[in-house]
Amino acid sequence: MGVADGYRTRVGVLVENPLYGLLAFVGLYLVADLILKLGGIELELAGVKVLGGFEPLNSFLSKVISGLLRGLIIGLTGIGLSMTYSILGFANFAHGDFITVGAFIGTVTSYIVAGVIGAATYDIGTLALLKIQATQLGLAITGGWVAFAAIVLGLVVAGAGTVGVVLVVDRLAFKPIRDRSSVALLITSIGVALVVRYLANFIWGIEKFTTSSPLDVWEFSVTLSSGDVTVNAHDLTLLVLAVSLMLGVHVLLQTSKLGKAMRAMADNKDLARVTGIPTERVIRFTWVLGGSLTGVAGYTWVLWRGTFGWFDGWLFLLLVFAAVILGGIGSIYGAMAGGLVIGLARDLSTVFIPSALAKASAFALMIVVLVVKPSGLFAGRTTA
Amino acid sequence: MSTETGAASGAATEIDRWSESLLQVRNLDAGYGDLQILTDVDLDVRDGEYVTIVGPNGAGKSTVMKSVFGLTSHMGGTVTFDDSDITGMPPDEIIYEGLGYVPQNNNIFDSLSVRENLEMGAYILDEVPEDALAEVFERFPILEERQDQTAGTMSGGQQQMLAMGRALMLSPEMLLLDEPSAGLAPDLVDEMFEKVDEINDAGTSILMVEQNAKEALRRCDRGYVLVDGKNRYEDSGTALLDDEQVRRDFLGG
Numbered sequence: 001m002g003v004a005d006g007y008r009t010r011v012g013v014l015v016e017n018p019l020y021g022l023l024a025f026v027g028l029y030l031v032a033d034l035i036l037k038l039g040g041i042e043l044e045l046a047g048v049k050v051l052g053g054f055e056p057l058n059s060f061l062s063k064v065i066s067g068l069l070r071g072l073i074i075g076l077t078g079i080g081l082s083m084t085y086s087i088l089g090f091a092n093f094a095h096g097d098f099i100t101v102g103a104f105i106g107t108v109t110s111y112i113v114a115g116v117i118g119a120a121t122y123d124i125g126t127l128a129l130l131k132i133q134a135t136q137l138g139l140a141i142t143g144g145w146v147a148f149a150a151i152v153l154g155l156v157v158a159g160a161g162t163v164g165v166v167l168v169v170d171r172l173a174f175k176p177i178r179d180r181s182s183v184a185l186l187i188t189s190i191g192v193a194l195v196v197r198y199l200a201n202f203i204w205g206i207e208k209f210t211t212s213s214p215l216d217v218w219e220f221s222v223t224l225s226s227g228d229v230t231v232n233a234h235d236l237t238l239l240v241l242a243v244s245l246m247l248g249v250h251v252l253l254q255t256s257k258l259g260k261a262m263r264a265m266a267d268n269k270d271l272a273r274v275t276g277i278p279t280e281r282v283i284r285f286t287w288v289l290g291g292s293l294t295g296v297a298g299y300t301w302v303l304w305r306g307t308f309g310w311f312d313g314w315l316f317l318l319l320v321f322a323a324v325i326l327g328g329i330g331s332i333y334g335a336m337a338g339g340l341v342i343g344l345a346r347d348l349s350t351v352f353i354p355s356a357l358a359k360a361s362a363f364a365l366m367i368v369v370l371v372v373k374p375s376g377l378f379a380g381r382t383t384a
Numbered sequence: 385m386s387t388e389t390g391a392a393s394g395a396a397t398e399i400d401r402w403s404e405s406l407l408q409v410r411n412l413d414a415g416y417g418d419l420q421i422l423t424d425v426d427l428d429v430r431d432g433e434y435v436t437i438v439g440p441n442g443a444g445k446s447t448v449m450k451s452v453f454g455l456t457s458h459m460g461g462t463v464t465f466d467d468s469d470i471t472g473m474p475p476d477e478i479i480y481e482g483l484g485y486v487p488q489n490n491n492i493f494d495s496l497s498v499r500e501n502l503e504m505g506a507y508i509l510d511e512v513p514e515d516a517l518a519e520v521f522e523r524f525p526i527l528e529e530r531q532d533q534t535a536g537t538m539s540g541g542q543q544q545m546l547a548m549g550r551a552l553m554l555s556p557e558m559l560l561l562d563e564p565s566a567g568l569a570p571d572l573v574d575e576m577f578e579k580v581d582e583i584n585d586a587g588t589s590i591l592m593v594e595q596n597a598k599e600a601l602r603r604c605d606r607g608y609v610l611v612d613g614k615n616r617y618e619d620s621g622t623a624l625l626d627d628e629q630v631r632r633d634f635l636g637g
Binding site: 260267276 | 474475485487491492493494496500503505507508550
């Protein structure tokens with residue numbers, strides 16, 4: 001009886017929601033395809049390749065690592081976006097450009113420190129406008145104490161500087177319309193995004209800047225039969241930094257008074273006010289926390305990829321939104337988990353489809369998750 | 385008709401007697417945005433007194449509470465609490481004056497633990513006041529038992545206890561309770577009224593709005609009947625219960 005019942009309910013699910021069957025089929029197909037590809041087996045049906053192919057193990061592992069690192073940056077950025085949504089009540093389209101702010105401010109700081117204390121052959125203007133490559137400055141975290149100090153200072157200033165910019169933006173743009181509808185705030189944020197983005201364009205130009213070449217950075221390789229899997233010191237910096245910042249946010253929100261007040265306000269703004277929680281101070285702290293995480297994320301992006309341009313933060317915001325929505329908008333743990341899922345999906349999709357479509361696959365995955373769980377992975381857990 | 389106007393003007397002449405009262409509401413006009421709900425409302429709560437506001441749906445009972453606590457648009461009149469003018473003061477300042485407010489709905493932080501809810505109640509203090517916390521736990525033992533539980537997963541009655549506990553964390557001189565029995569099962573309603581009595585007996589003045597008018601009037605010191613945003617009757621709870629007119633019009637016979 002148990003078997004028959006189980007069979008009936010299983011079939012019942014498929015009849016009620018044929019999409020689940022399709023999703024399961026696609027999932028199984030992709031897994032089978034991956035296994036065959038890793039084994040180098042190709043299956044053909046009537047001369048058409050249907051399954052398998054060739055994906056070297058080292059290339060696959062590199063994609064996993066790259067996806068994880070990308071996911072950490074997305075998650076780090078997503079925390080701020082999610083908090084802005086739950087505490088201030090709007091989707092902040094300027095958030096991507098805060099990544100840009102962090103990336104540029106941090107890199108400029110690193111350039112100036114390395115260029116002035118170190119080589120001293122470049123004038124400040126050249127350094128501040130990022131007109132030279134960091135390889136000429138030896139700017140790698142393992143490139144001696146000056147380079148190390150330059151990068152650490154870059155990280156600090158990326159966080160602090162972004163906080164400054166974000167607070168000014170809040171004062172000028174968002175505070176005067178705090179009580180307006182979320183749509184008014186959202187549209188304002190699009191305007192802020194344009195202003196910030198084109199200011200970056202105006203100052204640093206439309207060319208992407210390039211920092212260290214991978215040669216300068218200490219790296220660690222594992223040799224497999226199919227080739228090497230490499231992790232460098234900047235990847236590790238990003239990993240350690242992102243994980244510790246996420247843990248820090250968790251501890252802050254769960255144990256500190258202000259963190260609890262943030263969760264309380266995300267939960268119920270009206271009650272927070274009648275309870276005597278200073279809502280403006282909580283909002284300011286939300287910007288400080290979100291801004292610093294986002295600025296640091298922008299700088300770690302530069303460390304990781306070695307290049308950045310004025311438009312990249314905006315493009316990156318799409319992935320961040322996907323991650324935050326997938327995780328359950330408003331939940332910071334959802335943002336972290338969603339970031340990892342989206343990052344991995346973005347990089348692993350290149351196993352199956354051309355890399356030009358990688359971003360699209362991340363959005364496809366987001367849609368799939370929302371079909372199965374419409375309110376996201378961590379739904380209903382507002383900032384907690 | 386004549387009885388009503390008589391009662392209203394009677395109330396007006398009595399106001400001098402209340403000049404010493406803890407909470408004084410005088411000629412209050414208030415509403416939301418441009419919409420005026422309250423007209424010329426007068427209300428007093430003396431130190432240690434237990435006062436209820438009853439009246440038909442839409443009479444503006446909750447609006448009186450919200451107006452005292454600075455949550456509506458102020459349009460005229462004054463609110464004085466403990467000799468300081470709190471007219472139009474925002475809630476996050478009023479809380480410092482020793483006035484606590486328990487809203488009718490959404491009156492706890494669902495995603496926070498019970499203990500965190502209570503801690504938020506004392507946010508304006510530097511430290512969580514251990515004596516007040518112990519007192520709240522003594523009054524509502526269930527809260528101590530469940531202090532690590534997520535507040536939103538508790539039953540309606542327990543949530544209402546938590547909401548009151550939260551407001552008591554600052555040991556306020558006076559508590560504004562907006563329909564504490566709303567949505568509770570009948571046996572819990574009695575327990576809730578018992579708790580309110582206990583809080584009042586411990587010296588906290590109470591201003592309460594209640595749907596459950598008969599029970600509220602039986603227990604309180606004094607009651608106001610509010611109709612269409614205006615004072616209609618004001619008397620001791622038992623006198624209002626005995627008043628033919630009030631019984632027929634507002635208490636369902």
